[in-house]
Amino acid sequence: DAGVTQSPTHLIKTRGQQVTLRCSPKSGHDTVSWYQQALGQGPQFIFQYYEEEERQRGNFPDRFSGHQFPNYSSELNVNALLLGDSALYLCASSPGTGNYGYTFGSGTRLTVV
Amino acid sequence: GESVGLHLPTLSVQEGDNSIINCAYSNSASDYFIWYKQESGKGPQFIIDIRSNMDKRQGQRVTVLLNKTVKHLSLQIAATQPGDSAVYFCAGYGGATNKLIFGTGTLLAVQP
Numbered sequence: 001d002a003g004v005t006q007s008p009t010h011l012i013k014t015r016g017q018q019v020t021l022r023c024s025p026k027s028g029h030d031t032v033s034w035y036q037q038a039l040g041q042g043p044q045f046i047f048q049y050y051e052e053e054e055r056q057r058g059n060f061p062d063r064f065s066g067h068q069f070p071n072y073s074s075e076l077n078v079n080a081l082l083l084g085d086s087a088l089y090l091c092a093s094s095p096g097t098g099n100y101g102y103t104f105g106s107g108t109r110l111t112v113v
Numbered sequence: 114g115e116s117v118g119l120h121l122p123t124l125s126v127q128e129g130d131n132s133i134i135n136c137a138y139s140n141s142a143s144d145y146f147i148w149y150k151q152e153s154g155k156g157p158q159f160i161i162d163i164r165s166n167m168d169k170r171q172g173q174r175v176t177v178l179l180n181k182t183v184k185h186l187s188l189q190i191a192a193t194q195p196g197d198s199a200v201y202f203c204a205g206y207g208g209a210t211n212k213l214i215f216g217t218g219t220l221l222a223v224q225p
Contacts, residue, residue: 004156040218042204042217103159104156
């Protein structure tokens with residue numbers, strides 16, 4: 001049974017560009033949450049998707065947007081990249097909108113130069 | 114605002130010793146807490162959880178203690194092994210938010 005899979009694993013982008021990160025949830029999970037983890041810090045909640053809608057959002061600008069597809073997979077989009085967007089982006093899936101049964105992926109390491 | 118933070122950023126222990134990692138939280142409404150282990154290049158891995166109606170929960174070699182009076186929880190690892198070396202995070206959930214709030218993390222270094 002595959003866990004949460006994220007792609008790509010590593011990515012280098014130039015300041016001002018746009019990036020799309022992808023996440024496939026664990027089998028049986030219908031909710032996807034995205035987190036940003038700066039080096040040496042704990043993960044920070046970006047937003048959560050359930051039934052193809054954004055249900056909760058953290059303190060991130062509108063440059064961060066997302067989408068959830070009918071098969072529960074999700075994308076995270078970041079526009080107008082800043083150097084400060086360099087981080088590990090984690091996807092977590094769960095059965096329902098509660099955080100019980102959270103499973104994290106290994107993340108996408110984004111470097112903005 | 115809400116926060117879940119750790120007292121010690123780095124903890125170095127000898128193999129075989131017991132480890133204790135501490136965490137403080139500020140949101141009195143938090144009703145569920147989780148400890149995660151994160152190894153280099155990997156996502157957080159669930160270790161153990163505890164609900165606010167409990168003050169202790171034990172797993173395999175790990176114990177979580179919750180003191181709601183002082184808003185403090187701890188993770189105890191018995192007979193620490195080299196494979197336990199990682200960053201450990203506590204996270205809190207509940208209250209008005211439907212999201213996990215993570216602390217900064219503690220790096221546990223196990224010396225052979």
